[in-house]
Amino acid sequence: MQPTEFVQGLFQYIQDSPTPFHAVKNSEEILSLNGFQRLDEAASWQGLEPGAYYVTRNRSSLIAFNLTQPPHPHQTLRMAGAHTDSPCLKVKPQPLITTQSCIQIGVEVYGGALLNPWFDRDLSLAGRLTWKPQQGPIQSGLIDFKRPVAIIPSLAIHLDREANDNRSINKQNDIVPLALMAHDDITPDFHALLKEQLDMDCPANQATSILDFDLFFYDAQPPAQVGFNKEFLTSARFDNLLSCYALIKAATMTEAPQDFMIVLNDNEETGSVSTTGAQGSFLQSVLERLYPEPAHRTRVTSRSLFISVDNAHAVHPNFPTKYEGNHLPKLNRGPVLKKNANQRYASNSVTSGLFKLICEKAEVPVQEFVMRNDMACGSTIGPLTAAAIGVPTVDIGIPSLAMHSIRETVGNLDGWYLSEVLSGFFQEQQEQLRRQDV
Numbered sequence: 001m002q003p004t005e006f007v008q009g010l011f012q013y014i015q016d017s018p019t020p021f022h023a024v025k026n027s028e029e030i031l032s033l034n035g036f037q038r039l040d041e042a043a044s045w046q047g048l049e050p051g052a053y054y055v056t057r058n059r060s061s062l063i064a065f066n067l068t069q070p071p072h073p074h075q076t077l078r079m080a081g082a083h084t085d086s087p088c089l090k091v092k093p094q095p096l097i098t099t100q101s102c103i104q105i106g107v108e109v110y111g112g113a114l115l116n117p118w119f120d121r122d123l124s125l126a127g128r129l130t131w132k133p134q135q136g137p138i139q140s141g142l143i144d145f146k147r148p149v150a151i152i153p154s155l156a157i158h159l160d161r162e163a164n165d166n167r168s169i170n171k172q173n174d175i176v177p178l179a180l181m182a183h184d185d186i187t188p189d190f191h192a193l194l195k196e197q198l199d200m201d202c203p204a205n206q207a208t209s210i211l212d213f214d215l216f217f218y219d220a221q222p223p224a225q226v227g228f229n230k231e232f233l234t235s236a237r238f239d240n241l242l243s244c245y246a247l248i249k250a251a252t253m254t255e256a257p258q259d260f261m262i263v264l265n266d267n268e269e270t271g272s273v274s275t276t277g278a279q280g281s282f283l284q285s286v287l288e289r290l291y292p293e294p295a296h297r298t299r300v301t302s303r304s305l306f307i308s309v310d311n312a313h314a315v316h317p318n319f320p321t322k323y324e325g326n327h328l329p330k331l332n333r334g335p336v337l338k339k340n341a342n343q344r345y346a347s348n349s350v351t352s353g354l355f356k357l358i359c360e361k362a363e364v365p366v367q368e369f370v371m372r373n374d375m376a377c378g379s380t381i382g383p384l385t386a387a388a389i390g391v392p393t394v395d396i397g398i399p400s401l402a403m404h405s406i407r408e409t410v411g412n413l414d415g416w417y418l419s420e421v422l423s424g425f426f427q428e429q430q431e432q433l434r435r436q437d438v
């Protein structure tokens with residue numbers, strides 16, 4: 001695969017995945033097309049034959065694996081994970097607000113969003129609806145308006161002369177998207193608006209009433225290649241759909257892969273405590289079903305390696321002093337190894353050493369990052385997974401600018417580098433993943 005092909009596929013994947021539900025649906029489609037079989041958590045997995053499988057939870061997290069032999073205690077699993085969610089604005093349960101002849105949609109801030117860039121963007125709406133059909137059990141399905149349906153206009157500079165020096169954002173009052181004009185003080189029926197879209201996106205639904213929804217606003221502007229030589233890519237949700245896409249590509253494009261597993265968790269941006277998050281039971285329960293005997297399971301995880309893939313901070317040319325002077329990751333110079341003395345990242349010298357070797361074999365450059373001591377360090381699913389499963393773990397990710405903005409910037413080569421490294425990892429012989437204390 002060439003870098004341009006990776007970028008085209010990535011753009012399509014991100015555009016089709018405005019929410020974690022859509023990301024999982026699109027991931028499922030790519031996996032199915034490439035021979036992965038769907039497993040159901042509610043079904044028995046007894047007698048699972050060697051092969052490629054995937055399973056989802058809540059339709060917002062996914063685990064896929066490839067087993068070349070039946071599960072056995074001498075196995076080494078090449079494990080890697082990322083997260084499907086991104087900081088954004090989530091629609092409140094009773095969202096409509098009529099004020100000044102305008103109808104607005106009340107939102108909660110999901111995760112650590114950088115809010116300033118949300119002003120003056122054309123916003124669309126997507127997510128999951130749950131409804132009552134004419135008969136049978138309740139159903140749920142995905143909708144995506146795909147067109148701008150709302151905007152959060154800035155306050156004009158004339159009404160806030162301090163705006164360029166000193167504007168703070170009140171999350172309750174200042175970021176309420178404007179969606180409709182009010183007519184004669186009649187409040188529209190929000191559920192009816194949703195039903196209209198549902199009829200287009202899921203024509204077979206037989207919904208009699210919408211019971212509930214998980215809806216998120218997103219930037220309607222598609223991803224773009226930017227720069228005189230197109231060296232930069234800009235889009236929403238590079239954190240962390242770029243990593244999800246690189247994992248899915250590596251899982252489906254690697255020739256003659258060894259035993260591997262990829263984990264796409266939801267709710268990383270809110271602290272990972274949920275049924276679908278890295279502090280939930282999803283991965284543990286899949287491993288328990290593959291290796292029911294606890295001692296066997298420990299034998300497998302202890303000789304495996306988990307690569308936690310999440311974007312890193314590239315050095316920002318306007319703000320170089322915000323970074324540790326000896327650790328300045330650059331765009332288009334390859335994936336970044338992330339380290340933290342206080343275990344905000346799970347990398348240690350052994351797992352980092354293994355990752356450096358895998359990069360060397362894939363002929364991909366690698367960089368290193370630590371946060372300044374006088375600034376707080378972020379975290380990832382890496383330490384949580386390492387703690388829960390006991391698997392040796394390394395934290396890595398591609399360098400990016402404007403992390404958690406509604407529009408992030410990355411280099412045009414780094415996603416491709418990442419998929420090459422992951423593909424090399426999935427081919428790695430058991431012998432080469434061994435480590436020895438002397």
Ligand SMILES: [Zn+2]
Binds near residue numbers: 083311
């Ligand atoms: Zn992330």
